[in-house]
Amino acid sequence: MTAWLSAIGIALSLPLGLLLAIIRWRRVAVLDGVLAGFVSLIRATPFVTLVLFIFFVLPSLGIELKPIPAAIVALTINTMAFSSEIWRSALDSFPRDQREAAEACGMSEFQALRRVIFPQIWRSSLGPLVSEATILLKCTPAIAVIGVVEITRAASRIGAETYEPLPPFLLATVLYTALIAVLVRGQRYVERRVANRYGYVAP
Amino acid sequence: MADPIPAISVKRLCKEFDGHEVLRDIDLDIPAGTTTCILGPSGSGKSTFLRCLNWLEIPSSGAVFLDGRRVGGETNAAGKVTVNRRELAETRAKIGMVFQHFALWRHLTVLQNVTEAPIQVLKRPRQDVETQAMAILEQVGLADKAHVYPHALSGGQKQRVAISRALAMKPKVILFDEPTSALDPEMVGEVLAVMRSLAKGGMTQVIVTHEMAFARDVSDTVVFMDGGQIREVAPAKEFFAAPKTERARRFLS
Numbered sequence A: 001m002t003a004w005l006s007a008i009g010i011a012l013s014l015p016l017g018l019l020l021a022i023i024r025w026r027r028v029a030v031l032d033g034v035l036a037g038f039v040s041l042i043r044a045t046p047f048v049t050l051v052l053f054i055f056f057v058l059p060s061l062g063i064e065l066k067p068i069p070a071a072i073v074a075l076t077i078n079t080m081a082f083s084s085e086i087w088r089s090a091l092d093s094f095p096r097d098q099r100e101a102a103e104a105c106g107m108s109e110f111q112a113l114r115r116v117i118f119p120q121i122w123r124s125s126l127g128p129l130v131s132e133a134t135i136l137l138k139c140t141p142a143i144a145v146i147g148v149v150e151i152t153r154a155a156s157r158i159g160a161e162t163y164e165p166l167p168p169f170l171l172a173t174v175l176y177t178a179l180i181a182v183l184v185r186g187q188r189y190v191e192r193r194v195a196n197r198y199g200y201v202a203p
Numbered sequence B: 001m002a003d004p005i006p007a008i009s010v011k012r013l014c015k016e017f018d019g020h021e022v023l024r025d026i027d028l029d030i031p032a033g034t035t036t037c038i039l040g041p042s043g044s045g046k047s048t049f050l051r052c053l054n055w056l057e058i059p060s061s062g063a064v065f066l067d068g069r070r071v072g073g074e075t076n077a078a079g080k081v082t083v084n085r086r087e088l089a090e091t092r093a094k095i096g097m098v099f100q101h102f103a104l105w106r107h108l109t110v111l112q113n114v115t116e117a118p119i120q121v122l123k124r125p126r127q128d129v130e131t132q133a134m135a136i137l138e139q140v141g142l143a144d145k146a147h148v149y150p151h152a153l154s155g156g157q158k159q160r161v162a163i164s165r166a167l168a169m170k171p172k173v174i175l176f177d178e179p180t181s182a183l184d185p186e187m188v189g190e191v192l193a194v195m196r197s198l199a200k201g202g203m204t205q206v207i208v209t210h211e212m213a214f215a216r217d218v219s220d221t222v223v224f225m226d227g228g229q230i231r232e233v234a235p236a237k238e239f240f241a242a243p244k245t246e247r248a249r250r251f252l253s
Ligand SMILES: Nc1ncnc2c1ncn2[C@@H]1O[C@H](COP(=O)(O)OP(=O)(O)OP(=O)(O)O)[C@@H](O)[C@H]1O
Pocket: B017, B022, B040, B041, B042, B043, B044, B045, B046, B047, B048, B049
């Protein structure tokens, strides 16, 4: 369950975060300000609070979500806010002359983003994004508050039933470590390939 | 012999940055097939002027024409600029640009750097573009580097790739902003040689440079700028033999 939820959360939040970042980077009027506020708000909100808000407060506004969709929405929104900051700093630090070279050739802004900027910034953002994903993983216990069974919750339940809390928690720790190790290994692998091929790690 | 319509025509171009006037009332015609060098002291507005030609810098007022067609969009009397993105992109496709620090795309090989824009922007078939790109790389002496990434090249080689990238678009004009200023001295020659052969081949070039010997020997026209204005426009030989303005004399000495 943990792996599943996190995978969906990551898969949804990275592109959404990129979209937010692009909107803010282009300084689209009004939207930019609104999103800046939204992102700071989410970043300042403890994850548990966000989960509770989505599950318990949204229904009173007429939006009712089952626990699992609610968990996914919470994970996605949270990670989207953080990842949009990562994308934005990558966009901001992208070499100006490479972008101008694209525009000077007659590429549209979208073409420049798709063909020149994105293929380079995803590589430099990989490290920060993986740490973000790791944090996302560690957030998953919070969704237990709305009754979704993830690793920690399962462990405490087993512990309570068997009166032997230690083994399940050790197992839970091992599982988290394994999930995070998989992510980090994946990151290292990609970074090494990028470095070998292009001769640089991150711009 | 010269085309009656100038390749580039600049009318009353002004540019200010936050109220600070950087270019004032620039008028200039650049005939097709000529090489023009822009000289002037640091901060005189040379780069800004060059970047206004393809609207990388949007002029505060005035107009630029490429082959008689207005570049970019409209600026009305009040200085309000409306940019037509699509038309601007179409015009830019006809204006090559070479940057001081090469600005190669680091995630693409030399060949891909050269073929990217013709394929993506001009929508030409990959096969054709690659054949043509190889011919250009051959011409600048880099055919053997086609499949390496930019990081593996020397500065001089990078700049020759950047020129090839511009040439692959079959541009009407190529703009150069100090193309040799970031190079080690021993590599300056190989880049200037490419530009010299382009000049011979009749390419229209506008070059901001500090290479006086090159400006004297290769360019047809010298434009001397100071304090955001054009102070002197003269045939290269004349300019170097006998500059008409006091400022230019001081600049040359
Ligand atoms: N983006 C900008 N914002 C504000 N001022 C600028 C900007 N770009 C250039 N300027 C100013 O405009 C003036 C002209 O700059 P420009 O770079 O065109 O000079 P230049 O002739 O190319 O100088 P150099 O030989 O040093 O390259 C300078 O005073 C510079 O500080």
